[in-house]
Amino acid sequence: MENSLFGEKKEIFEFLYDIKKVEPDKNLYFKILNKVNKQKIIPLFWVKSIAFLLIIMISIEFYFLSRQTSQTKADISNLFYKINTITYYE
Amino acid sequence: MTFNDIYTEYGKLIFNLALQYVHNVEDAEEITQDVFVKVNEGLSTFRNNSSIKTWIYRITIHQSLDFIKSRKNRKRSFISSFWNHKDKDFKYLHTQFNHPGIELEQKEATEAIFKAINQLSPRQKTVIILLKIEGKSQNESAELMNMSEKALESLFQRAKKNLEKLLNYSKG
Numbered sequence: 001m002e003n004s005l006f007g008e009k010k011e012i013f014e015f016l017y018d019i020k021k022v023e024p025d026k027n028l029y030f031k032i033l034n035k036v037n038k039q040k041i042i043p044l045f046w047v048k049s050i051a052f053l054l055i056i057m058i059s060i061e062f063y064f065l066s067r068q069t070s071q072t073k074a075d076i077s078n079l080f081y082k083i084n085t086i087t088y089y090e
Numbered sequence: 091m092t093f094n095d096i097y098t099e100y101g102k103l104i105f106n107l108a109l110q111y112v113h114n115v116e117d118a119e120e121i122t123q124d125v126f127v128k129v130n131e132g133l134s135t136f137r138n139n140s141s142i143k144t145w146i147y148r149i150t151i152h153q154s155l156d157f158i159k160s161r162k163n164r165k166r167s168f169i170s171s172f173w174n175h176k177d178k179d180f181k182y183l184h185t186q187f188n189h190p191g192i193e194l195e196q197k198e199a200t201e202a203i204f205k206a207i208n209q210l211s212p213r214q215k216t217v218i219i220l221l222k223i224e225g226k227s228q229n230e231s232a233e234l235m236n237m238s239e240k241a242l243e244s245l246f247q248r249a250k251k252n253l254e255k256l257l258n259y260s261k262g
Contacts, residue, residue, distance in 0.1 A: 012253060013218075015203055016200070016218075016223045017222065017225075018196060019110070019192055019223055021106050022106065022191045024101060028101070028105070028119055028123075031123055032126045035123045036127055039127055039130075039131075
């Protein structure tokens with residue numbers, strides 16, 4: 001049974017043949033240029049994320065450096081202590 | 091070829107092809123913008139293995155299918171997060187059928203056909219759009235879809251059969 005919506009047309013595709021090509025809006029080109037230019041700018045989210053990561057990395061670096069310095073100081077004082085002991089027994 | 095030349099030459103083609111997928115001016119404009127962003131990114135690396143027209147056609151087809159897919163996903167996730175709400179709450183999510191290339195007296199029938207086309211697989215949808223709306227030859231469509239003419243013909247026959255089934259349509 002033929003679907004009444006399609007009337008006398010024999011083929012479904014006859015409706016599709018009748019579709020006309022349309023002109024896009026005149027402002028479309030400027031919208032495209034805007035979007036293309038926006039792509040060239042790095043989104044603020046990424047800038048913030050990278051800055052945050054850098055701060056974290058620098059903080060970790062400082063933490064390890066300060067730990068290393070205090071450990072070196074302890075090593076030196078140990079050394080002096082040992083030398084003193086040796087001197088005492090001599 | 092400059093960016094402006096490409097727009098002058100292919101802008102209308104891209105917009106109209108996108109329009110056949112989404113049947114809505116706003117969505118077709120969005121797809122056209124995204125296609126040109128991709129064209130701009132790829133223009134410097136574009137090699138003349140295929141013609142620029144074929145390249146642009148392929149980008150538009152992929153972009154249109156991606157757009158539909160992402161819209162479906164967005165709709166699904168939104169609906170699942172509010173699953174206990176009634177359907178009427180989501181009516182604003184429905185994209186309005188707004189195809190300026192269709193004459194008013196044929197709008198109802200064509201809208202029904204497009205609704206059925208939307209239920210087909212992406213490849214079946216594409217083959218119908220290329221052959222029956224864009225008026226491409228089998229050879230051109232096969233090249234665009236990267237398949238043999240024989241495979242394209244069988245894909246089209248399957249699409250036609252499914253479409254007729256969906257529309258409950260038989261020749262009078």
